[in-house]
Amino acid sequence: MTQADFLKAPFPAPVALPPEEIEGPKRFFNRELSWLGFNWRVLEEAENPRVPLLERLRFLSISAANLDEFYTVRVAGLRELASEGNENPAADGLTPSEQLVLINADARKLMEHQQVVWDAICKEMDAAGIVLETRDSLKESDRAHLDEMFLSSVFPVLSPLAIDPAHPFPFIPNTGFALALHLQRSADKRELKALLPIPHQIDRFVRLPGRDGTQRFLPLEELLLLYIGDLFPGYRATGHCAFRVLRDSDLEVEDEAEDLVREFEVALKRRRRGEVIRLTISAGAPPALRRIITDELHVEESEVIELAGMIGVADLKELVLDNRRDLLWPAFTPRVPERVQDHDGDMFAAIRQKDMLLHHPYETFDMVIRFLEQAARDPDVLAIKQTLYRTSTESPIVAALCEAAEAGKSVTALVELKARFDEAANIRQSRRLERAGAHVVYGFLNWKTHAKISTVVRREQGKLVTYTHYGTGNYHPITARIYTDLSFFTCDAALGRDATKVFNYVGGYAPPEGLENLAISPLTLKSRLIELMEREGDNAEAGKPAEIWAKMNSIIEPDVIDALYRASQRGVKIDLVIRGICGIRPGIKGLSDNIRVKSIVGRFLEHSRIVCYGNGHTLPSRHARVFMSSADWMGRNLNRRVETLVECTNDTVKAQIVSQIMAANLADEAQSWVMAPDGTFTRETGPEGQSLFNCHRFFMENPSLSGRGTAGAGDVPELTHADD
Known part of the structure; x- marks a missing residue:
């Protein structure tokens, strides 16, 4: 499917359901069952013949690791509530004990199917020369x-x-x-x-x-x-x-x-x-x-x-063998942006030229590391501030911050101790930073700081210039190789001031006043999202084009879902790319006629959070209002965490997000699953014998617009078919 094909495709006819099915709690789909549905999609990739054999084994292993974490956190919490006699229902009306019964039944089926998948993969591995022996099949030489x-x-x-x-x-x-x-x-x-x-x-x-x-x-x-x-x-x-x-x-x-x-x-x-x-x-x-x-x-x-x-x-991840390249995805080397190369690797010069958006892992995360390493060694840099939610064990980010502090620069590191399963690593990193002379703060006790921000203050021609990085993903160079995320670099003074106010808020608890281009949770982010949805509804009722495109990991926050339902009922066309948990029920007459939901599960883990509002124009459009965020649309992110929503106003950055990233995600067929009104997902299939468009391949083959060099950004590459 090309971009044009997608834009011309009509919304499917909505399904008519009795009022009791769409009113009250039943207008939402259960969070836990939706997550299990996502993990079924991960497991089904382990059966996808288009996926290389050992990558299928990796998907099988991931589905099991995902299920383990789900039980140790989500099921454990529900179990505790049920044991205390808590019968308060979730948004969808199910009590903790009712959810546990449904989870247990579905999880058992999933685990049984994991064994079926493993048996099939094991036979294929044996045929490919990777043999799993038993103690009875060993020879004397083995003993x-x-x-x-x-x-x-x-x-x-x-x-x-x-x-x-x-x-x-x-x-x-x-x-x-x-x-x-x-x-x-x-x-x-x-x-x-x-x-x-x-x-x-x-x-x-x-x-x-x-x-x-x-x-x-x-x-x-x-x-x-x-x-x-x-x-x-x-x-x-x-x-x-x-x-x-x-x-x-x-x-x-x-x-x-x-x-x-x-x-x-x-x-x-x-x-x-x-x-x-x-x-x-x-x-x-x-x-x-x-x-x-x-x-x-x-x-x-x-x-x-x-x-x-x-x-x-x-x-089973241990059996994903690096030396069997024939059974793995073809090798891919992330690109260095042309503009950075034009400036001989000088990140500050590249950012000064104009705002730059990098799309990881297609553009290398090394540019984020280079930004901080360059700042650490630059005598004109006076101060660095950095959020750290999840980092690698030998983090080059932390090493750069330590180098900067040891060089006498003012370094503030906001370390989130409550990053689940990374608490111990973050304690070690915080002590390393303190030994180097950095000022380490931990933020709020009851709220996690999940925002991804880095600022560098540099003296230039007698003035102080703030260079800012906003991200959708963690400052983690290992996961950045497989997570799709956005890195936005700017020296816009207003965005620098906004970032500084966020650091002051978390470090000193003083609510930021006068944010110029930024919304943050738990203060203004949710209300900004809903306000813009209402404006799209106003446009629809005024006879103007009205559209919303959004992409994230999960959406479950009731107020936001209800705002999307209202927008749909007013005539706004809404396309959502939701990788995991989705509490929306799309395509229901009178409720969500104009909402489509798809999930992409493929070579890379979709992780970026984006929302685009048509602003009275048909998407994609240069008039659109375009935002990137650290937050999924969940209660914890919007009500109990410090998160950011950044509006991108640079024309090239906007074109890259709307006409390249979002358009390709929405046009994808090879890795896409379409959500039905009952919460189930069906894999997209094209005509027999016809290759399916694969957005991950498209991004691997086409450079990001805002990172282009002296040749200029040019036109947005046409989204055409790509072989799987």
Whole structure:
């Protein structure tokens, strides 16, 4: 589908439903079930024949890791509410206990289907020369290799444990994996029950010597069963099972904590010991072992899932082999923007020329790192301010900030300690920054600071100039290789003042006054979004073109959804690209006639947040009002976090967002799923034999408009068919 084809495509005829189906809470789709629907789409990519084999294995692993996190956070929270007798319904009318029943049923089906997908992928891997052995399929030469490897690399870190009154059941941490054993002593047939916790530090798959050009692996649990005699001398196994534990991973922090860092360190220790919320165990486990495990872990039958197959599917990521390029996506090297090259790598000179928008991962995130590294070494730079939500372990961003502080520049780092599962890493980074002399602040206790902002103050010709970076994604160079995000660089004085006011707000709690081109949550962002939706409704009723294009990860905030419903009912045409959770029910007569929703799941993880308002014109248009944001349209982002909504006014930046990024996303067919009024998604398909337009391929092949160099931006590339 070309851009023109998409723009001419009519909205589908709306579905008529009885009033009780669209009034009250039923006008929303349940958040948790919508998330599960997204994870089904991830899993279905593992079955997509257009995806290379090991990338399909990666999708399978991601679907399992996603489900683990969903249980340890979302399901754990619902479970706690239900156990306390809380029957307050969600926006869609379902109580916590009702949601748990539906989640459990769907999640069990998903886990069962993961095993079906794994069986199919495993057979294809075997045919492609990647073989998963069992202990029964090993040769004598394999045993000789494993004998040495087991004694040197595995045996020293194992802790085999008897289970009896003198040896209490050990603690199994979150995502902990273990073997339970029923043993018999050869000398007198005495029976023993034992446990073999498997440390996270050992790879789940043991590499074996290749044979006939194949790469061979043995699952760790198979290796351990092979050496039971070494772990329990004089005993043999008469029964065994594997099990894996998920625990409540939410953190509780005291409101009156005097030392926030120390409080988080204590809370992280409590997380390891959270209550068990899901136990996965081998199907057909010996009843006595199963009973001991469930009793000692204090789990109910509804929290136990029996699996006939691979336990810990998330671990399959270890088998995505870098040396099998033939089974992975074709290599792709992110571009360096032409304009930066024109200025010999000088980021400040490139930004001074005019505002610049980079589209990651197609344009390299190294430009963001270069911006800060250059600032750290530039004698004319006086001050740097930086938000840090998630960073890599050896973060070049943090290294640049430390270098700047050590060079005597004023450095302020706003570190978010409440970034879930990155709390410990952020504590380490904050201490490193403090040692270097940076001023570290942690923001609000009850609100996360999720905004992505960096400012550099530079002395130029006797004046101070502020260079500002606004992003939609984290300052994380690893995830920036696979997440699609926007980086907006500007030296516009108003945007610099706005950014400085946000830092002052988070650091000093003083609400910012007179923001010139920025809306922030929890103060003004939601109201700005809704106000602009109402204006589009006014345009529609005045007979003018009225359109909204928006793209984000999730939309679930009731006030925003109701504002979209009102706009639709007034005649505004609304196209949404929502990767994950979506509480809107599109295409319902009288409610959402003019709303279309699609989800893109493909090679890259869609993460950028964009909203475009037609402003009395048909999209795409140079008259559109165009915004990029750090916030999804969820209650937490709009009401309980510090987030930004930046209006882009530069003509080239606007054209890049509207006519290139959004138009390509909306025209995509190869990776798109279309949402039905009942919340289900159907993969888009074109005519048989016809190639489907792939927006990720389009972006890999076409440079971003605002990063073009001396050749000029030129026209927007035509969105044409691309082979998958």
